[in-house]
Amino acid sequence: MRAIRIICARELTAYFTSPVAYVFLVIFLLLAGFFTFTAGAFFERGEAALGAFFGWHPWLYLVLVPAVGMRLWAEERRAGTIELLLTLPVTAWQAIVGKFLASWLFLALALALTFPIVITVNVLGEPDNGAIAAGYLGSFLLAGAYLAVTCMTSAITRNQVIAFILSVVVCLFLILAGFNPVTDFLVRWASPAFVDTVAAFSVITHFDGFQKGVIDTRDLAFFLSVIGFTLFATGVIIRGHRAG
Amino acid sequence: MIRIENLVKTFGAKRAVDGVSFNVERGEVLGFLGPNGSGKSTTMRMITGFYPPTSGRVSVGGHDVSVDPLAAKRLIGYLPESAASYPDMTVASFLGFVAAMRGLDGAARAKAVDRAIELCFLSSVVHQSIDTLSKGYKHRTCLAQALIHDPEVLVLDEPTDGLDPNQKHEVRNLIRELGKTKAVVFSTHILEEVDAACTRAIIIDRGRIVLQGTPEELQARSTLAGAVTLQADGASAEKLAVLGRVESLEGAFRIYPANASQGATLAAAVIELVNREGWKVRGMYSERGELDEVFRSVTQPDTVGA
Numbered sequence: 001m002r003a004i005r006i007i008c009a010r011e012l013t014a015y016f017t018s019p020v021a022y023v024f025l026v027i028f029l030l031l032a033g034f035f036t037f038t039a040g041a042f043f044e045r046g047e048a049a050l051g052a053f054f055g056w057h058p059w060l061y062l063v064l065v066p067a068v069g070m071r072l073w074a075e076e077r078r079a080g081t082i083e084l085l086l087t088l089p090v091t092a093w094q095a096i097v098g099k100f101l102a103s104w105l106f107l108a109l110a111l112a113l114t115f116p117i118v119i120t121v122n123v124l125g126e127p128d129n130g131a132i133a134a135g136y137l138g139s140f141l142l143a144g145a146y147l148a149v150t151c152m153t154s155a156i157t158r159n160q161v162i163a164f165i166l167s168v169v170v171c172l173f174l175i176l177a178g179f180n181p182v183t184d185f186l187v188r189w190a191s192p193a194f195v196d197t198v199a200a201f202s203v204i205t206h207f208d209g210f211q212k213g214v215i216d217t218r219d220l221a222f223f224l225s226v227i228g229f230t231l232f233a234t235g236v237i238i239r240g241h242r243a244g
Numbered sequence: 245m246i247r248i249e250n251l252v253k254t255f256g257a258k259r260a261v262d263g264v265s266f267n268v269e270r271g272e273v274l275g276f277l278g279p280n281g282s283g284k285s286t287t288m289r290m291i292t293g294f295y296p297p298t299s300g301r302v303s304v305g306g307h308d309v310s311v312d313p314l315a316a317k318r319l320i321g322y323l324p325e326s327a328a329s330y331p332d333m334t335v336a337s338f339l340g341f342v343a344a345m346r347g348l349d350g351a352a353r354a355k356a357v358d359r360a361i362e363l364c365f366l367s368s369v370v371h372q373s374i375d376t377l378s379k380g381y382k383h384r385t386c387l388a389q390a391l392i393h394d395p396e397v398l399v400l401d402e403p404t405d406g407l408d409p410n411q412k413h414e415v416r417n418l419i420r421e422l423g424k425t426k427a428v429v430f431s432t433h434i435l436e437e438v439d440a441a442c443t444r445a446i447i448i449d450r451g452r453i454v455l456q457g458t459p460e461e462l463q464a465r466s467t468l469a470g471a472v473t474l475q476a477d478g479a480s481a482e483k484l485a486v487l488g489r490v491e492s493l494e495g496a497f498r499i500y501p502a503n504a505s506q507g508a509t510l511a512a513a514v515i516e517l518v519n520r521e522g523w524k525v526r527g528m529y530s531e532r533g534e535l536d537e538v539f540r541s542v543t544q545p546d547t548v549g550a
Contacts, residue, residue: 014332086293087293242295
């Protein structure tokens with residue numbers, strides 16, 4: 001635990017000693033605001049709910065989360081610091097979890113900074129704050145799932161751009177598998193069972209419940225298993241590089 | 245402290261390290277020599293647990309690196325070849341991070357960081373971020389990191405690379421000093437370092453140990469070892485030829501001993517001859533042998549079989 005905590009603290013500090021953290025936070029908040037109010041027509045809906053806010057998160061994270069996570073391992077490998085890190089008395093999984101948690105906490109901070117929207121709906125009406133809390137939990141898990149995918153793609157290459165693009169592609173698949181236009185298209189030629197199976201891999205399907213204020217253990221299990229699986233894959237990839 | 249048995253590492257079809265065995269005890273400084281790509285760094289990476297060996301065994305302080313890597317890693321201080329460190333951190337925070345990872349806290353951590361800073365002459369750059377440092381400082385920052393927990397085993401991959409002559413001298417002295425109480429392995433391709441810092445040296449070529457021994461033993465393998473170079477007015481190659489094979493240099497002659505045992509007495513024989521002939525001596529040197537020559541004779545140049 002101690003090693004995880006120290007690595008996590010170092011990574012988190014690294015975000016804030018470079019401009020990355022500030023640029024990211026500003027852009028994240030700007031885009032979240034733009035999508036909610038302009039593209040999501042928050043006021044025109046006339047609802048005291050955050051559907052217009054959370055609904056965009058899978059798309060917003062699609063670009064921003066890989067940008068946060070792409071350096072995690074690619075940069076270590078490019079700079080050669082991975083050799084330093086992994087010859088310290090830590091196991092590879094401690095390093096993987098420590099780095100992942102640092103980025104996840106950073107994303108949690110970005111998400112927490114959207115609190116004015118919660119205040120806004122509470123001022124304007126009487127929203128279901130339980131549903132909003134569930135929405136935040138779902139959004140946090142969604143970010144974690146994307147981030148874990150980015151961890152994995154970041155371990156594949158020493159080039160951050162490649163890590164970013166691979167991650168966007170994988171996350172896009174995770175969205176599109178359950179995106180209505182895609183499922184409608186699939187239904188025309190595939191059996192409903194097949195379409196359901198594909199859709200079950202989608203973050204949209206599992207994120208929907210949270211937005212409605214329902215915390216389903218199946219949805220929780222989905223996000224946690226995406227995180228668990230991709231972090232495990234990260235470990236296998238890192239071991240693979242060293243085994244030669 | 246370090247025991248290596250029959251270590252092999254393959255990358256695809258290439259055998260980077262091919263059956264290397266050696267031991268390093270406390271109080272020894274082992275110099276690890278070899279041309280580029282001969283397997284020095286790969287061997288060191290296996291000692292420090294970064295690469296798992298394809299076959300063979302590495303144990304450090306009695307802990308098998310494959311079985312109990314954490315216990316082994318705790319004993320080791322490692323300077324990787326790249327001497328990489330986190331560029332966005334300051335020297336102090338970087339050393340603090342490594343000290344924390346090494347299990348040091350509070351006052352002990354501050355003390356360890358101060359000690360490492362002092363040992364590696366970093367006090368003028370403590371609060372500078374690492375990416376603003378010159379190569380020599382970056383290198384010493386990474387060296388400081390390896391020393392921070394006062395490890396019993398030091399594995400240093402080209403510790404003097406990128407340093408200026410003064411710094412090289414300091415680092416060699418440091419290695420020799422540390423070697424009195426620790427087991428040290430360091431790699432280099434600067435041969436004079438072997439003489440300056442090692443108690444023992446290994447020459448490795450294409451993954452295999454081709455020669456090992458004390459620096460003196462290695463030098464003695466040079467054809468030059470024991471030869472006498474004489475600068476004297478009136479000397480002639482014909483007269484010197486009775487002592488051994490003579491080579492004419494510019495204004496001087498070099499006499500090679502006929503065999504190794506004759507080496508010790510050759511100088512005396514030359515002096516006797518000089519006195520008998522009444523030559524006027526302007527200079528006379530007894531050669532110790534050049535590691536350079538030994539190195540070249542036992543290793544293949546890069547271009548062969550690369």
